[in-house]
Amino acid sequence: MPKQNPNVVILSTEEDVAESLALYVSQLSAKTIQEKGSFSVVLSGGTLIQTLRKLTLSPYKETVNWSKWLIFWVDERVVPLDNKDSNYLLAWNGFLSKVPIPKDRIFPINYTRSPQAVAKDYEARLRNLVERKVLPLSPTGFPKFDLMLLGVGPDGHVASLFPNRPQRYDLTDWVTYITDSPKLPPERITFTFPVINSSVNTAIVVTDKEEADAVAIALNPVKILPPLPCGEVKAESLTWFLDKDAASKLPINA
Numbered sequence: 139m140p141k142q143n144p145n146v147v148i149l150s151t152e153e154d155v156a157e158s159l160a161l162y163v164s165q166l167s168a169k170t171i172q173e174k175g176s177f178s179v180v181l182s183g184g185t186l187i188q189t190l191r192k193l194t195l196s197p198y199k200e201t202v203n204w205s206k207w208l209i210f211w212v213d214e215r216v217v218p219l220d221n222k223d224s225n226y227l228l229a230w231n232g233f234l235s236k237v238p239i240p241k242d243r244i245f246p247i248n249y250t251r252s253p254q255a256v257a258k259d260y261e262a263r264l265r266n267l268v269e270r271k272v273l274p275l276s277p278t279g280f281p282k283f284d285l286m287l288l289g290v291g292p293d294g295h296v297a298s299l300f301p302n303r304p305q306r307y308d309l310t311d312w313v314t315y316i317t318d319s320p321k322l323p324p325e326r327i328t329f330t331f332p333v334i335n336s337s338v339n340t341a342i343v344v345t346d347k348e349e350a351d352a353v354a355i356a357l358n359p360v361k362i363l364p365p366l367p368c369g370e371v372k373a374e375s376l377t378w379f380l381d382k383d384a385a386s387k388l389p390i391n392a
């Protein structure tokens with residue numbers, strides 16, 4: 139069951155967050171693979187990929203059991219996989235090409251020009267993985283991933299769920315699409331909140347001053363209405379990793 143209170147880890151610098159994140163992910167990987175034999179990881183785009191860099195270096199490069207990982211995207215821009223805006227390409231260049239995860243365990247979108255078709259296809263592939271028992275289903279009927287790694291935008295968005303767009307209220311689909319994203323490029327697909335909030339572990343990673351207001355609002359026990367999307371994230375275990383810039387508007391630092 140989702141817990142009410144997140145863990146909040148505040149570190150001095152982005153470098154410290156990168157260290158701490160690598161240790162956290164590697165420990166979760168070892169524990170999860172020991173318990174169930176695989177480790178499903180859901181990536182975002184943005185600065186997160188750069189902050190994951192320490193995982194591609196010693197000792198993690200050698201000690202993590204990469205062959206048991208499965209990789210998915212919480213959101214993706216509807217562009218070809220070799221386009222400079224592709225989250226897959228970002229993750230490939232910054233992370234996936236540097237560690238030995240088998241190619242058939244990495245699940246990028248199948249690109250076509252229709253965002254709706256791309257979302258439908260991605261959801262169908264997730265349903266197939268659930269049918270084949272590669273991914274478990276939560277009691278509420280959504281796929282359950284072992285780890286989601288999320289970034290936050292200055293407007294408080296997570297994945298491609300934005301404050302003033304209806305996708306954040308979708309409680310039915312597993313994967314939906316947006317054609318007018320306020321963050322460019324405009325056409326994207328995204329996991330919905332029921333899928334995001336079915337995760338076993340979620341880390342929200344923020345290492346920028348620009349997001350400090352959104353972080354402070356999301357972590358304030360007094361909620362504004364409607365809440366920012368990043369304040370709506372839940373998981374069995376939810377951890378915010380912040381550097382001092384991202385944490386600068388939290389009351390404790392005021």
Ligand SMILES: O=C(O)[C@H](O)[C@@H](O)[C@H](O)[C@H](O)COP(=O)(O)O
Pocket residue numbers: 182183184185186213214215225288289290291292295296297298321346
């Ligand atoms: O495709 C995307 O754009 C992302 O998945 C998006 O949700 C991102 O994680 C946040 O916008 C934070 O981005 P930054 O870390 O670059 O601020």
